[in-house]
Amino acid sequence: MKIMVIQGPNLNMLGVREQHIYGPVKLEQIHGQMKEFATQNNAEIDFFQSNLEGEIVDKIQECYGAVDGIIINPAAYTHTSIAIRDAIAAVGIATIEVHISNIHRREEFRKTNMIAAVCASSIVGFGPFGYHLAMIGLMQVISEVKAAQEAQATQE
Ligand code: DQA
Numbered sequence: 001m002k003i004m005v006i007q008g009p010n011l012n013m014l015g016v017r018e019q020h021i022y023g024p025v026k027l028e029q030i031h032g033q034m035k036e037f038a039t040q041n042n043a044e045i046d047f048f049q050s051n052l053e054g055e056i057v058d059k060i061q062e063c064y065g066a067v068d069g070i071i072i073n074p075a076a077y078t079h080t081s082i083a084i085r086d087a088i089a090a091v092g093i094a095t096i097e098v099h100i101s102n103i104h105r106r107e108e109f110r111k112t113n114m115i116a117a118v119c120a121s122s123i124v125g126f127g128p129f130g131y132h133l134a135m136i137g138l139m140q141v142i143s144e145v146k147a148a149q150e151a152q153a154t155q156e
Contacts, residue, residue, distance in 0.1 A: 001142055002067040003038060003135070005031070006059055007049040008075030014100075021101050025128045033128075037135055053077055053084065060087035068145075069138040070095040071131065072115070078103070079112045088118040094141045096134040099124040 007027060010017060015026035031047045038045035046067075048059050056077065063070055070093050074084050078099070088095050095118065102125030103110040116122045120141050123130040 001041075001043040001069070001139065003043055003045045003138060004059070004063050004067045004070050005034060005045065005047045005131075006056060006070060006072040006074075007047070008056060008073055008077050009051040011073060011075055012049050012051070023100070023127050030128045030131055034131055034135060037132060041135075041139060043135075043139065053081055056081075057083050057087045060084070060091055063093055064091040067093060068142045069093060071098060071134045071138060072096075072119075073098045073100070074115050078115050079109055081114055085114045085118050088115065094138060094145055095119045096138045096141070097122040098130045098134045100127055100130060101125060 011027055014022055014030070015024055027049065034047075035045055050056050050059070056074065060070065060072075070088070072084075072088070072095060074081060074097070077084050078097070097115050097119040099122070103113070104124065113122075121134075121137055123133050123137070126133060
């Protein structure tokens with residue numbers, strides 16, 4: 001099982017930026033814990049962070065045919081990016097969206113979400129633990145997709 005983790009703009013500043021909202025944990029620490037959990041579950045995992053919308057679109061496209069699932073925190077692009085939404089829809093890979101903060105309890109503009117409708121699920125407001133929850137959820141979704149594909153193949 002292969003998983004790609006995609007982190008959007010300013011998430012490289014975790015541990016520094018608005019600690020009262022995002023907490024003190026750095027992105028490398030989150031990724032370290034995810035790597036450990038993936039290894040324990042025989043999953044391969046890769047990490048990508050970019051502050052640029054087009055680079056995130058390129059990375060999602062690269063996932064086509066290469067990974068089984070995506071965990072994405074599109075950060076501010078969540079609220080604006082039809083391009084990222086279309087890329088997720090285009091590749092058709094099981095995707096879980098994560099937000100460290102509870103975007104529904106913040107400013108009005110954060111209630112607009114371009115991404116959620118093309119994801120299997122969204123996890124918001126659990127802090128960095130949300131990434132762990134996303135991994136558990138994604139592994140379950142990938143297993144279900146694979147089981148359905150195998151059932152389909154035996155029928156053909
Ligand atoms: C965020 C929420 C977004 O609204 C914000 O722009 C971010 C981080 C989160 O993880 O809570 O950069 O995606």
